[in-house]
Amino acid sequence: MDVLRLAGVPGVGKSTVAWAVARGLAADGERVGYVDIDQLGMCYPAPPDDPDRWDLKEAALQRVAARFAEARVERLVVSGVADPADPPRANGHPTVSLWLDAEEVTRRERLAPRGWPQGQVDEVVAIGTAESATAHPSWARVDTDGSAVDDTVRTVLARWRTDAATAATTVAPVPAPASTEDDVTGRVIWITGPRCSGASSVAWEMASARWAEGLRTGFVDVAQLGFAWNAHRAVGTRNTAEMQGLFAGVGAQTLVVTAPFEIDPAEVGQAFPHADLRFFRLDADPENLRARAVRRTTGEGPRIIGDDLLDGAPEAVDLAVAQGVRQRQTPVRAGEQMIDATTSSASEIAEAVRAHLPD
Structure with missing residues (x-):
């Protein structure tokens, strides 16, 4: 199973683009799965040693990726936040990891439908600008400014195809997650x-x-x-x-x-x-x-x-x-x-x- 990981700060369009990629592949008959990593860390209060729940989400991604592979999914699309200070983490499968970027004005426009108070938007945009500027260089960047969703989808798919061969040879070993539900x-x-x-x-x-x-x-x-x-x-x-x-x-x-x-x-x-x-x-x-x-x-x-x-x-x-x-x-x-x-x-x-x- 190959994995596409789309990360970035709020408002860059990662979920929208990832969903469009997954739906398009499905329409073409491919065995595809989709998950937003933000859905994998809803456990509060956060563990004291993992206050932002980065480790929790990444561990969860390993587990669900194994389940998707077990279901014979061949291409898994993952969207959501990632720790900008760290390089993309291994999940046990060849992965192409892309960091989506957008200017502040674009992110504000895309966040508007969420109905957040202006102060919250200002804070999220400011934090996002700082995080994106310092994101680990191992993330390959894709600019989404001035691009319609379909255009960004084509760019992302092209990068996935281009980088997939390298990803297949450099995937870091990750111990198979133990089945825990029993x-x-x-x-x-x-x-x-x-x-x-x-x-x-x-x-x-x-x-x-x-x-x-x-x-x-x-x-x-x-x-x-x-x-x-x-x-x-x-x-x-x-x-x-x-x-x-x-x-x-x-x-x-x-x-x-x-x-x-x-x-x-x-x-x-x-x-x-x-x-x-x-x-x-x-x-x-x-x-x-x-x-x-x-x-x-x-x-x-x-x-x-x-x-x-x-x-x-x-x-x-x-x-x-x-x-x-x-x-x-x-x-x-x-x-x-x-x-x-x-x-x-x-x-x-x-x-x-x-x-x-x-x-």
């Missing part, structure tokens, strides 16, 4: 529900509340760890089990998970044989499903890669709601605890979930 205990709080029922918001609310209390807790969005096309099998659940093992190793005894409704609890049980698994299935009526879908089209909530509702057309809303309505008809599955999510806020629903958890 012996990891701890609690896994699995939040799911029909499309647009609010599972992601509720899971994030639950994790955030624990972080605020200083309780080291992991958070995983299974869909974000399962992007693979033309591959041998799904990898999201197995990657999630790897995250539980990694987070448990730094002291997190609870993992909060948001997951697509299609994943059956029986499959989850096989991936986490020794964990204290708690399944919660949210339920909301069609009117509320539609209301949540419409809010997503306006940009409410985090801008998550692969969200087809973000800036979506009315037709996208109709399709999402129809999917959610169909999923509601599925009988309650073994182990699931139903939670009414019709009109309550995410914090209220999270409190209802907590009421069903043992001390």
Whole structure:
């Protein structure tokens, strides 16, 4: 398996470009996977010896890369931040590592849709300028100023093809990550529900509340760890089990998970044989499903890669709601605890979930 690593500071377009590269390769029939490394380090409070969680994310990338390779993915696209002071780290596979650059004015324009306060934008841009200026020279640079996404994608693909032969001969040896899910205990709080029922918001609310209390807790969005096309099998659940093992190793005894409704609890049980698994299935009526879908089209909530509702057309809303309505008809599955999510806020629903958890 060959890996393309796109890094850079916020606003350079790394996630947008990486997603376009992966989708394009998939459309061409290639066995391709995609992961954003920012999704691999959501464990807070951070370990004292790794305050920025650089080591945690890089260790996680090794683990999920092994799972993608196991699923016969041939090309893995990775986006996200990296420690600018370090050279690109080995992940056990031939890797082409590119650092995307953009001027401050470009980064400000690209950060605008995130809706951040001006002070936060100013701080992020200033830190990014300093980091990019001092990034380790081992990163090959690609300028994205004045380039449309398609142009940058072509440039990146050309660099990947050109540098791949060298990468294949210089890949640093990395010990194969041990499979950990077979012996990891701890609690896994699995939040799911029909499309647009609010599972992601509720899971994030639950994790955030624990972080605020200083309780080291992991958070995983299974869909974000399962992007693979033309591959041998799904990898999201197995990657999630790897995250539980990694987070448990730094002291997190609870993992909060948001997951697509299609994943059956029986499959989850096989991936986490020794964990204290708690399944919660949210339920909301069609009117509320539609209301949540419409809010997503306006940009409410985090801008998550692969969200087809973000800036979506009315037709996208109709399709999402129809999917959610169909999923509601599925009988309650073994182990699931139903939670009414019709009109309550995410914090209220999270409190209802907590009421069903043992001390």
